[in-house]
Amino acid sequence: MQIAYRSLEPCAMLSPVPAVMVSCRASAPQSAPNIITVAWAGTVCSSPPMVSISLKPERHSYRLIEESGEFAINLVGADRCREMDWCGVNSGRTQDKFAACGFEPVPVEGLACAPGIGGSPAIIGCRVKDILPLGCHSLFLAETVSVRVREDLFDEQGNIHLERARLVCYSHGIYQAATQVLGFFGWSVARPETLQRRMSQYQQLMEAPCPGTVRNT
């Protein structure tokens, strides 16, 4: 049977995309740090590890990052979704966002200027390699120079459990928490014992149907 679709004007529909807080600072001593909320971000290469963020030239952080050549990506858990939204609708020209949100600026390994946001599930230090004007946004291509993950997100075996942070993603205008674990890379072809061992970590999540969703499957 043919499934019905509705056509829209071409627009940004790729979803979910990351919802993160990008922190930055101009290179001049004592210059104030800033935070910009970014959803137009992505991983663009595994080796070397590279990310991209897209920013509008009129944004205050654009100049800070262009000038310093640095920024930090701070992953965001559901507990800071409101602060992230607030940072996205206010400007560093008129607001000290770190102070307003009660965030602590912390040093980022490998970066000289940009601070990270203390308490973030993970803080990724990035150095700008290229800036490509595309239209209303410019694409910043950056190499990942450091990665720090919050200690409470590791298990006893040293495995990272980002799902504990209830990371926020963005889908066409709404913020959602990434919650229920569906599987791991390769689970569709994993041997039964591997599947059992890996998925047992998530059993509680897998068994519990998630009321935070609307049934349509």
Next chain:
Amino acid sequence: MQIAYRSLEPCAMLSPVPAVMVSCRASAPQSAPNIITVAWAGTVCSSPPMVSISLKPERHSYRLIEESGEFAINLVGADRCREMDWCGVNSGRTQDKFAACGFEPVPVEGLACAPGIGGSPAIIGCRVKDILPLGCHSLFLAETVSVRVREDLFDEQGNIHLERARLVCYSHGIYQAATQVLGFFGWSVARPETLQRRMSQYQQLMEAPCPGTVRNT
């Protein structure tokens, strides 16, 4: 109090990122369509609407997309997460992925070659503008030429509710469903009546604590 962190070697830690199925086909008549699972994808510009996907040159789909200059991004709901993973660990050189997964190839507005995957929550037609070698991956920058959203994801007022599709995202090796709605862009500064009107659509989601998550907030 100082929050403890553990440092890792620089790696791909940006999370959650989109987990999507990209469909493509060479331009030669009768050539077979293929599907490649992609998590290194992102929105890079709003106007013109542009996306990026990163692919390894050794992947079968790399040549198909390079040659045809087209691909379709198919958003993926939790109900097809297993098929998506399978498409990510198998090659179109040896497998007819559409047939193996029982997917129906459907025409994509604005594209001459690449089919979409019928039943996907949304199908995004993309035309390649540039290919940038970065390292183990090359970045494909593409303009969005068409967007179709499944009819059952619209409400009576014509608002899109992607949350109904339980879209899949990828976080450091695991697939998760984007579920609980936390807010909408601007909610932190919305007037009470706006907040009430917008959030009432998600009230059921907001009120239900989601057992598909580990409490740490």
